[in-house]
Amino acid sequence: MKPNSAAARDIAYHLHPATNARRHEQIGPMVIERGHGIYVVDDQGQEYIEGLAGLWSVAVGFGEERLARVADAQLRKLPYYHSFAHKSHPAVIDLSERLVGISPERLTKVFFTNSGSEANDTAIKLIWYANNARGRPEKKKIISRHRAYHGITIAAASLTGLPPNHRLFDLPLPGFLHVSCPHHYRGAEPGESQEDFATRLAEELDETIVREGPDTVAAFIGEPLMGAGGVIVPPRTYWEKIQAVLRKHDVWLIADEVINGFGRTGRMFACETYGIDPDVMVLSKQITSSYAPLAAVLISDEIYEAVADGSAEVGTFGHGFTGSGHPVATAVGLENLNIIEERDLVGHAAAMSAPFLDALHGFADRPLVGETRGAGLIGAVELVADKATKAAFAQPGATGQAVAEACHREGLIIRAIGDVIAFCPPLIIEAGEIADMFARFDRALSQVEATQAAA
Ligand code: PMP
Numbered sequence: 515m516k517p518n519s520a521a522a523r524d525i526a527y528h529l530h531p532a533t534n535a536r537r538h539e540q541i542g543p544m545v546i547e548r549g550h551g552i553y554v555v556d557d558q559g560q561e562y563i564e565g566l567a568g569l570w571s572v573a574v575g576f577g578e579e580r581l582a583r584v585a586d587a588q589l590r591k592l593p594y595y596h597s598f599a600h601k602s603h604p605a606v607i608d609l610s611e612r613l614v615g616i617s618p619e620r621l622t623k624v625f626f627t628n629s630g631s632e633a634n635d636t637a638i639k640l641i642w643y644a645n646n647a648r649g650r651p652e653k654k655k656i657i658s659r660h661r662a663y664h665g666i667t668i669a670a671a672s673l674t675g676l677p678p679n680h681r682l683f684d685l686p687l688p689g690f691l692h693v694s695c696p697h698h699y700r701g702a703e704p705g706e707s708q709e710d711f712a713t714r715l716a717e718e719l720d721e722t723i724v725r726e727g728p729d730t731v732a733a734f735i736g737e738p739l740m741g742a743g744g745v746i747v748p749p750r751t752y753w754e755k756i757q758a759v760l761r762k763h764d765v766w767l768i769a770d771e772v773i774n775g776f777g778r779t780g781r782m783f784a785c786e787t788y789g790i791d792p793d794v795m796v797l798s799k800q801i802t803s804s805y806a807p808l809a810a811v812l813i814s815d816e817i818y819e820a821v822a823d824g825s826a827e828v829g830t831f832g833h834g835f836t837g838s839g840h841p842v843a844t845a846v847g848l849e850n851l852n853i854i855e856e857r858d859l860v861g862h863a864a865a866m867s868a869p870f871l872d873a874l875h876g877f878a879d880r881p882l883v884g885e886t887r888g889a890g891l892i893g894a895v896e897l898v899a900d901k902a903t904k905a906a907f908a909q910p911g912a913t914g915q916a917v918a919e920a921c922h923r924e925g926l927i928i929r930a931i932g933d934v935i936a937f938c939p940p941l942i943i944e945a946g947e948i949a950d951m952f953a954r955f956d957r958a959l960s961q962v963e964a965t966q967a968a969a
Contacts, residue, residue, distance in 0.1 A: 549576025571799035588845040606839035621812040626839035630772040630798035631665025633809035647824030661695040663742035708749035716755035728763040738784035741773035745894035766793040776800035779890035780864035808843035873952040920958035
């Protein structure tokens with residue numbers, strides 16, 4: 515007999531990304547049917563605050579009519595065209611100009627992909643291609659960081675520094691190195707200041723490049739503020755010290771702004787927040803508020819010139835997707851940027867940051883909370899077994915899971931990254947909604963505290 519409920523059909527036919535498939539067979543899906551503003555509604559009619567904006571991405575909130583209208587109009591006028599072999603269309607031209615206009619000075623060209631992973635693979639391929647074209651074929655290694663998340667295609671997953679994205683996949687590929695995660699709470703020596711910790715990490719990077727040979731290291735990639743790896747706010751002076759090392763060894767910097775970009779840290783790009791001057795910048799997620807799949811790789815003139823020379827030598831730049839610069843996705847992206855600018859959602863995120871971070875830091879003295887951290891409208895609460903020693907739980911992830919489940923019962927969706935609870939609400943969130951979100955979290959945390967105390 516064929517399964518007929520939505521849950522049974524999901525279990526029967528759908529292999530989920532980033533999900534324990536055996537557990538899914540037992541508990542089935544949470545089926546979300548619609549959304550409005552910061553809320554989504556499941557197939558039982560239960561409404562939730564989407565405390566992670568989907569996957570850190572729905573900047574303008576759910577149910578934004580303007581994006582629906584633009585997508586509809588583009589589908590009727592020109593549903594598809596490509597940009598291979600000199601073809602173009604108005605939406606991709608307009609969005610290219612717009613992105614180059616708002617991004618850091620040195621970035622002058624944009625290449626479009628469908629996903630952040632493809633964008634990071636593209637960034638690596640552009641850098642390899644450019645270094646070959648410039649007669650530096652040895653300069654190919656890429657340095658990333660432990661706990662980083664940069665996606666899951668083969669090169670992007672190699673950049674990612676998380677065991678579940680490597681184990682059983684035969685990754686990372688050779689030539690992809692990882693240095694320390696800039697997490698002061700976990701990584702610093704006792705009594706080490708943020709500045710001294712940053713100095714030590716810059717020295718580690720320097721030693722790594724020297725050990726590998728500067729002529730073999732092409733680029734360093736980092737999220738200005740790490741998102742999916744656990745919301746890691748960089749220690750003070752980290753980025754200026756890292757950039758000094760990269761400049762010394764002529765190593766390019768890729769800023770992965772897939773989560774950070776478009777206002778998340780209270781500036782248009784987190785490169786502005788942290789004083790970063792990248793050679794490559796990768797954008798996705800809030801670029802369309804995830805109403806359509808789209809990502810972008812912005813490159814400096816230096817890289818563009820090398821790639822252009824290479825393409826002339828080969829006869830073409832042999833890279834691109836059927837969906838590169840898709841008309842519907844780029845039209846939605848443009849309108850999404852119009853909304854962000856007209857409503858000043860970047861300024862709004864900056865203004866809402868104080869109530870958001872105040873409420874978040876209010877959990878710091880709770881018995882299960884080791885650290886609270888955040889910037890702009892992104893933050894996390896790290897749960898620990900012992901506040902004094904920072905000891906993690908004997909069963910890693912179980913408490914985070916229990917808090918996530920309690921949040922669901924309270925009508926709040928957040929993300930448990932192991933025992934780190936991440937918050938990244940839509941940028942449109944208002945102060946009253948922030949208070950409501952954390953009130954729900956407070957009740958959920960209290961429930962878990964009570965069960966832990968009883969155990
Ligand atoms: N980079 C970062 C920083 C991300 O957070 C993500 C996705 N969470 C990606 C890249 C990969 O994007 P996608 O899932 O669209 O491939």
